[in-house]
Amino acid sequence: MRTHDFAAIGLGPFNLGLACLAEPVDGFDGVFLESREEFSWHPGMMLQDATLQVPFMADLVTMADPTSRYSFLSYLKQTGRLYPFYIRESFYPLRAEYDAYCRWAASQVEGVRFGRHVDRVEHDGEAYVLTARRRDGSTETYRAERLVLGTGTRPHVPSAVSGLDGPVIHSADYLTHKDELQRRRSITVIGSGQSAAEVYLDLLEDIDSHDYELVWATRSPRFFPMEYTKLTLEMTSPEYTRHFQGLPAATRDELLREQRALYKGISRDLVDAIFDTLYRKRVHGDVPTRLLTNTELVDASWDAGRGRYSLGMRHTELDEPLDLQTEGLVLATGYRSQVPAFVTGIAARIRFDEQGRYDVAADYTIDHDDQEIYVQNAEEHTHGLIAPDLGMGAYRNSIIIRGMTGREVYPVEQHIAFQEFGVPLDLARHPAEVGR
Secondary structure, eight states, X not given: OOEESEEEEOOSHHHHHHHHHHTTSTTOOEEEEESSSSOOSOGGGOOTTOBOSSOTTSSSSTTTOTTOTTSHHHHHHHTTOHHHHHHHTOSSOBHHHHHHHHHHHHTTSTTEEESOEEEEEEEOSSSEEEEEEXXXXXXXXXXXXXXXXXXXXXXXXXXXXXXXXXXXXXXXXXXXXXHHHTTSSEEEEEOOSHHHHHHHHHHHHTTTTSOOEEEEEOSSSSOOBOOOOHHHHGGGSHHHHHHHHTSOHHHHHHHHHHTHHHHSSBOHHHHHHHHHHHHHHHTTSOOSEEEEOSEEEEEEEEETTTXXXXXXXXXXXXXXXXXXXXXXXXXXXXXXXXOOGGGGXXXXXXXXXXXXXXXXXXXXXXBTTSSSEEESSOOHHHHOTTTTOGGGHHHHHHHHHHHHHSSOSSOOOOOOOSSOOSOOGGGOSSHHHHTO
């Protein structure tokens, strides 16, 4: 059986970027296994006007190799759309445009195998053996010296509504159920981030032609715009990442809660568009909608006879209960990393922290020897806000390729920030302790 240098499981943007950057490396052989039959990136949220929250340079390859034939600009040139994009004068591609770009790259890059669902991974003493099931029930076996786990995140359902009956949907499936949702007399959107805002605005635009009431509720004290100032963006730097990694686990977890507005907030243009839409519609009369802040979902029940939900809410600042009735319910409650089932067979080779999460090293390895198993976007708790950032995917892949090949194929930046994080050695009262 052929032994690959590495096998990557899952083909989202990060592992797709790895495929594009690994392809031109001589003598470097990888295979990419994806359970879906084609590339698909958040299809349930492919709203017509939705844009990325990062500039086009945050594509699959540019921040590692601006000359790559898999860059977004190369895609635009090859599809005859470079000049229209230039004339548009916006750094931010449409989400559907980015999805089309990724599909274009996935159709050309070597080593991609769609329709392969990895059921089991084992180690035979020398290499990893992967068993992948195809749609027709047949199986294939792959062998590789290293693994890159890029299985992505899964829609998160809060415990208050876990197992709830009725037509509740997660925003990940919004477009699939939009028509059905708009036939209901009332709709409630729960959440505070970009997805919640996009769903709310989309439903708000159609509120005149459908007879429903629309509620957007968030436990956040306000509808936070994503902070996008230049000095804040330096927190995606290698320097800040190293500083974050050196903090105690409890401190890192607390910081991630405090930093949500830095990478899980709403784009400013979208916040303004929502206000402008509300203003425009209210000129012509009352708009049957309401925005609720500081409002946490505590419990919920489904009344099948009446076809509606009873939502138990709590105002977090006043500690007062609220009751809300709604027929449609959309959970824009984000995504969470999960340890996939196939890891069971190699769990003894992997480091986990006290909470059962991967214990991810600085170079994105999770195996005890720090040289065999890498992860993509499963290290938010160890590396901070750069983990889900599309713009940092090429940086992470540069480090992963360096680790697997033993050489720096793509230069890895070490110092890019004007700020200093932590205690500068020359200012430390106890420099010996700081330098440890």
